[in-house]
Amino acid sequence: MCSRRSFLVATATTAAGALLAACANQGSEPNVTVDAAEVPVGSALVVGEYIITQPEEGVFHAFSARCPHQGAKVSFVDGDKVVCPAHGSVFSIKDGAVISGPSRDGLAAAKLSNKGTELSVS
Numbered sequence: 001m002c003s004r005r006s007f008l009v010a011t012a013t014t015a016a017g018a019l020l021a022a023c024a025n026q027g028s029e030p031n032v033t034v035d036a037a038e039v040p041v042g043s044a045l046v047v048g049e050y051i052i053t054q055p056e057e058g059v060f061h062a063f064s065a066r067c068p069h070q071g072a073k074v075s076f077v078d079g080d081k082v083v084c085p086a087h088g089s090v091f092s093i094k095d096g097a098v099i100s101g102p103s104r105d106g107l108a109a110a111k112l113s114n115k116g117t118e119l120s121v122s
Contacts, residue, residue, distance in 0.1 A: 031122045036060065039119070044077045044093045050110050050121045051082055053093035062112035062121040063096040069103035082107075 032047045039045045039060065044053040051063045051074060065074050072086030081099060082091050089103035096107030113120045 031120060033118060033120045036114070036117045036119050042080055042093075044082055046075050046077060046082070047121075049073075051093075051107065052112070052119060052121060053082075055080065055094045060112060060114060060119055061093070061095070062110040062119075063091075063107035064110055066108070067103055068105035068107065069101070074107065 032050050032052075034045065034047055034052060036054075039052050039054040041054050041057045044051050046065055049065050051065050053061045053063070055061070066072070067074050067084040067086065067089055069084065069087055069089050072084050074082050074084045074089075074091065076083040076085055078090075080093050082093060083089070084091075084103070087102050089101055090099040091097065091103075091107050092099055096109060098104065098106050111122045
């Protein structure tokens, strides 16, 4: 027979484990894979939660598509710039730096791996 105390301890432990697992997965972004030919030279491609850029032929970078200002999705590509539609912050495709605000911080870099013609971002 299970005592009330044992039941409460087991329930609290289970709940705490579930909460920790949920917190560990919160904010994790899925990996994205694209063909390098899909990313235009001198511009960018927004895929899921990432921005993949090719400022010069064969040079690729990746950034989070979340605006550092208030977390809106940066989804508009304008030539060699990406724009946050929420408040108009503009970022460079070369390094994610702020061209104009209100954002004070540049886009967060994402991990990019290049295997032949396949680009993977995480």
